[in-house]
Amino acid sequence: MKISAIIVAAGALGAGTAFAQQPVKIGGMYPLTGGGAVYGVPAMAGHQLAIEELNAKGGILGRKIESIERDDKLNPSAASSTMKELITKDKVDIVLGGLSSAVGLAMSEVSKQEKVVYIATIPKTIQMTTDKLHKYVFRTASNTDFEGDTMSLLAGRYKLSKLCNLQLDYAYGNDLEAGIVKTLGKNAPNAKIVLTLKPKLGATDFNPFIPQVMAAGCDGVLSGLWGPHFVSWVKQAKPLGFFDKIKWISGGEIASHEIAGELKGDFPDNVISNTYELWYHAQDPSHKEFQARLAKKLNTQETPQWALLGYVGVMYAAAAMEKAKSTEADKVSAALEGLTIKTPVGPLTIDPKSHQANMGQFWGPMVKKPDRAYRMMDPVEYIQPK
Amino acid sequence: MPQRNQLIASAALVVLLALLPLAGSRYAVDLTTEVLIYALFALSLNVLIGFTGNVSFGHAAYFAIGGYTCAILLTTYRWPLAISLPAAVVLAGLVAAVVGYFCVRLTQIYFAMLTLAFAMLVWGVAFKWKEVTGGDDGFTGINLPAMLTNHVSYFYFTLAVVTVAIAALWVICHSAFGLTLVAVRENNVRTGFIGVDTRRMRWAAFTVAGSFGGLAGALFGMYHRGMYIENAFWTESAQVLIMVLLGGMYSFVGPILGAATLHLLQVFTNQYTTYWPTVLGLILLVIVMVLPDGLIGLVSRVKARWGKT
Numbered sequence: 074m075k076i077s078a079i080i081v082a083a084g085a086l087g088a089g090t091a092f093a094q095q096p097v098k099i100g101g102m103y104p105l106t107g108g109g110a111v112y113g114v115p116a117m118a119g120h121q122l123a124i125e126e127l128n129a130k131g132g133i134l135g136r137k138i139e140s141i142e143r144d145d146k147l148n149p150s151a152a153s154s155t156m157k158e159l160i161t162k163d164k165v166d167i168v169l170g171g172l173s174s175a176v177g178l179a180m181s182e183v184s185k186q187e188k189v190v191y192i193a194t195i196p197k198t199i200q201m202t203t204d205k206l207h208k209y210v211f212r213t214a215s216n217t218d219f220e221g222d223t224m225s226l227l228a229g230r231y232k233l234s235k236l237c238n239l240q241l242d243y244a245y246g247n248d249l250e251a252g253i254v255k256t257l258g259k260n261a262p263n264a265k266i267v268l269t270l271k272p273k274l275g276a277t278d279f280n281p282f283i284p285q286v287m288a289a290g291c292d293g294v295l296s297g298l299w300g301p302h303f304v305s306w307v308k309q310a311k312p313l314g315f316f317d318k319i320k321w322i323s324g325g326e327i328a329s330h331e332i333a334g335e336l337k338g339d340f341p342d343n344v345i346s347n348t349y350e351l352w353y354h355a356q357d358p359s360h361k362e363f364q365a366r367l368a369k370k371l372n373t374q375e376t377p378q379w380a381l382l383g384y385v386g387v388m389y390a391a392a393a394m395e396k397a398k399s400t401e402a403d404k405v406s407a408a409l410e411g412l413t414i415k416t417p418v419g420p421l422t423i424d425p426k427s428h429q430a431n432m433g434q435f436w437g438p439m440v441k442k443p444d445r446a447y448r449m450m451d452p453v454e455y456i457q458p459k
Numbered sequence: 460m461p462q463r464n465q466l467i468a469s470a471a472l473v474v475l476l477a478l479l480p481l482a483g484s485r486y487a488v489d490l491t492t493e494v495l496i497y498a499l500f501a502l503s504l505n506v507l508i509g510f511t512g513n514v515s516f517g518h519a520a521y522f523a524i525g526g527y528t529c530a531i532l533l534t535t536y537r538w539p540l541a542i543s544l545p546a547a548v549v550l551a552g553l554v555a556a557v558v559g560y561f562c563v564r565l566t567q568i569y570f571a572m573l574t575l576a577f578a579m580l581v582w583g584v585a586f587k588w589k590e591v592t593g594g595d596d597g598f599t600g601i602n603l604p605a606m607l608t609n610h611v612s613y614f615y616f617t618l619a620v621v622t623v624a625i626a627a628l629w630v631i632c633h634s635a636f637g638l639t640l641v642a643v644r645e646n647n648v649r650t651g652f653i654g655v656d657t658r659r660m661r662w663a664a665f666t667v668a669g670s671f672g673g674l675a676g677a678l679f680g681m682y683h684r685g686m687y688i689e690n691a692f693w694t695e696s697a698q699v700l701i702m703v704l705l706g707g708m709y710s711f712v713g714p715i716l717g718a719a720t721l722h723l724l725q726v727f728t729n730q731y732t733t734y735w736p737t738v739l740g741l742i743l744l745v746i747v748m749v750l751p752d753g754l755i756g757l758v759s760r761v762k763a764r765w766g767k768t
Contacts, residue, residue, distance in 0.1 A: 105733045106733050106734075106736065143730075144729060148689050149597050149687040149689060150683055150689060154726070161485040161486040162486035174595070175596055178599050178685070179599065179687065182684050186684060243594070244594060244595045
């Protein structure tokens, strides 16, 4: 009798400690190879930084965090298989990441089927938080509606009247265009889009488009040409004096120092664009500290903007689990709705209806600086959705 | 007719697979479902490559057509699965017949390039026809019948469909038609002299390959509950080609072995490193340099050596 009681007690104790020691498993998926690695690798660094910091403070719910990281290969079917594997084999409690719209939607589909929370940290496709919204998907990145809204707002602020609309012909470009068109009447009632051109994704030769825009007599261009597309456009259009008389208002984060650094002296005048993070600008001391920690991890002062997104995603996951006092998907999902947390770029809140965080971006004109080889944003304005 | 021990071995394998869910590992069940689908996909391509001797670089096109058709019929039009799935196979076969009509006029590299061109055309349609296919956002949220939403029931469904399809392919490949294809592969001119319309034979093989490729695509889309334009891209065609080469194209079961090996290797490599493309490159190198007959060729070579001693 006595012995059996001891055994039972020992068993219960054993089970209890085993449970307490079981780590919280966080799955992270970004493109780590191929063309998407430029974005995915820094995002994963931010993801890791957040997990390291949380673990240093004792983890989540007193349990250590185990990070399981995978390449999403920028391929939706591969990402879907990998995410299923994380859930069924590794038994992760939550999955974060994604980059392209298609991968984001594929991961959202798995999250819906498997009833595991997925936080989209980079994909901007508006479908995710509208038509294809479900209980377990959340987004901590910006989206194409916010971006389009801000661009039309800036068109109004700069008193532009004749606009050329320049978008890449694929999901992001089409969605961003929809976001601009939706809000242009409200934000810039005097502005009219007189020309819309849609170069292909991955295009390098813009010579057929440049003269058309110049001939249209626009005083402003609303552009969704990101990364290498913008770089090619500038190299081909700047010698023609393209940027002398227009305002180039652009989404696609071309105000990041990565792009500015690539173009250096070739970066044109009159560009107003956005970026998630600026290593040389801090909102407050805690933001500055975050930048310093990231700089230490990556061993460079000029840290990439994408790390912030990976970082914020993990911080949201942790906060939701703490609030829910559980790692169960249903409770975490409920906790995420309406959750406000402090992030390096200020407090963010997830809308309980759309599951969208009000992540803002830094917007401003890119100007020359005497002590820098590349242009910097000045003045910097943090524009957050209402 | 297949030899008796072959039949028994195949039946034993199917029964063994059918018992898999009893092991209780959800992961193993999902992984096996994926392998089964890829096995059918690779096997369908081998009708064209191994049996007829025509290397296609665009087989993903029929996979995608099957997948998208089944997905769209199930979801947008709410057709029952019993009609959607056959319709997907028929449409993939029809498109293969039309494309094949042009492709079989050419041989060798010109044939391969034309299949690639048509496949990229299919990719282009899937990309541009946003209202129907969802464009590059993909087509997600496929509406499956309730009885298949469970992973175990979907596994049994896949196992049943793939088993029947493989049996059908076996019969086709070992029929008079299949033997004629082999004759075409071995000596196109001579077979023509016997009185065989070789172009028509190659055309038929193209259509058969496309139809079964479409079936594999339909199963794949339903498994992932989504189809994406990447599924029609040439890299997907290359991947299935490598599966066939790795397994061994001159054997009926070779592609099954190749599909299983390549897919599992990819899955397990991905768990440890992001250097899958490097691993894939090494695999290709090994196939080309030391395993021209694939893994099946290796097996028979090992057997031959053991037989001698």
